[in-house]
Amino acid sequence: MVALQETVERVKRIGDQYRYGFETLIDSEKAPKGLSEEIVKFISQKKNEPAWMLQWRLKAYRRWLTMTEPTWARVEYPKIDFQDIYYYAAPKPKKTVTSLDEIDPEILKTYEKLGIPLREVAMLEGVEPKVGEEDPARRKIAVDAVFDSVSVATTFKAELKKAGVIFMPISEAIREHPELVQKYLGSVVPTSDNFYATLNSAVFSDGSFVYVPPGVRCPMELSTYFRINERNTGQFERTLIIADKGSYVSYLEGCTAPQRDENQLHAAVVELVAVDDAEIKYSTVQNWYPGNSEGKGGIYNFVTKRGDCRGDRSKISWTQVETGSAITWKYPSCILRGDNSSGEFYSIAISNGFQQVDSGTKMIHLGKNTSSRIISKGIAAGKSQNTYRGLVTAHRKATGARNFTACDSLLIGDKCGAHTVPYIEAKNSSATFEHEATTSKISEDVLFYCIQRGLSQEEAVGLVVNGFVKKVLQKLPMEFAVEAQKLISISLDGSVG
């Protein structure tokens, strides 16, 4: 694990490249800076959208004009000039490379340390195979890996189609499945929901659309496929997942690899709909650029994620590992509308350097005998601020509502802060809400104990923190749990002493 330090340095070096990213001149395939009805029309036109979609966007845009930015979160940042942002740019063509050999070996090593399979690296880095060309000098593995990933993706598509699962970019779904999109888009997060969600509704670039038909158990985790296709989904991502009666789907977004993006503001919206007896499991690993060691730069991640347990006995489960971004403002929530429905929120939020995290969940109990569970693990290091903000509420008619909440915070060093802001409202007497919270400091004695046994300072912190978050890590799909574990150690570099 001595190698950990190297990884950390490599990731840092990649971090430096972000800086250059901001200076990159993007090609001409873009709208002028700023936001207006014309820009919204331009985006819609570029995407060949039907008239109803444009109207939907315009309605959101007009609403957005009347709104003001929320200020209640415990985060500080300079005022954003929304007229100084590009709202449409065609995906930047990456420099075409034909084999992994052409990619900076340092970057490859980072991927390797994170344990990301080569074929996915190839896709993430945009390697395109030159068909019909045999270059004996080129490492065989790279080419194989690419061809392999193409075939994997195709196999996935065929298999999903056989099961009747619709899985495509939302821009395609708007054209190919307008009835589904019209029925569900904005039904969980209305266009008027909040400043950033409304902005997203007006200008969203792309994202994923998933529909799982009644009684179907999605035959695979919608993860690997997504990760391969993830690049260029852009800063205003829009995702809509519908699980019809008695269906099941597990979806993973994000990736442990360092994410380079020159867009500073990210405002995504994710909507989940679970009909009777359906279950959706949604996992996130977020590792956007957090800014440099002086706190300059970094992504502002203002996300609205909400699931609607619309049907009886439906279930929605959110799991998130948040390590990146300069500012995270994110509350994946569940509306427990159906009787006997249940919602879960498992979270690991790590902040280091000058990062600010204000994250948590809302569990809104509306149906009878609904239950929810919240396990939040916040880790603050460096000069960061880490806030858990949560709401658990039971409606007057939500008899028998149950919630269990456990919020644990771990502080590393003495210049960071951890805050817990739980709101609990029970409007009927039969609700049972339990709340547990702890805040602890990673103790010098524990670290010294580990170090005396031969672990380095970084390894010791990584070990203790991974122990702290273990319960949540176990909720991640297996393959990602291992990556996430390494990511957590890397994220906390330089947090002590």
Add this chain to the structure above:
Amino acid sequence: MALLEIRDLHVGVEHREVICGLDLNVHAGEVHAIMGPNGSGKSTLSHVIAGKPGYEVIDGQILFKGEDLLEMDPDERAAAGVFLAFQYPVEIAGVTTMNFLRAALNAQRKARDQQEFSTPEFLKRVRKVAGSLNIRQDMLKRGVNVGFSGGEKKRNEILQMALLEPSLCILDEIDSGLDIDALRIVANGINGLRSPERAMIVITHYRRLLDHVVPDVVHVMSKGRIVKSGDKELALELEACGYGQFEDAA
């Protein structure tokens, strides 16, 4: 050459000198007992050798295998063969004892440019040592020291010591909080590790442990210095007369 050589060591904690000119030579194969009243600097000495932060070495030298130990980081000292069995072993929630042992062992082996053990080889070693210390398998699957009794924690220290195979073992009041049966198990574990290549420093208040782990040399520490050294008979004498006589001598 002594395995451990301490010359005229002066150590301060929060502007107070707590070790005031200590000399000690420990050779491979020897077991040294350090006895003394509370506050005489025994635990401080063990911490300074292991490299715990918070102590200021004002003067003096510590050589380990001829190398300047004070120039080494604590994890480097561990990899070089210094092991401290803690008086109060800490709890680490969520990290199983098995994982912890493995992380520690591999970190040390890596630092020494040795190959990591394969999983079967590692498991074999742990099982063997655990068995001899009466440590049940389920204990290894629990968080490090979480919910362990006092005796279990101390046995876990010996387990780590046996697995890491250090050349210098410092046992800081390993006998505190142990009943007679647990003491016997721990003492047997320690005796099993005595070897011509390995030295031990056993810090204790009581002669009781030294009946089981018979030392080659007994030192009496008082007010930050070693005030008397002798053979195992010295421990008996101390038990009979107390530390009072040495308080004056120091």
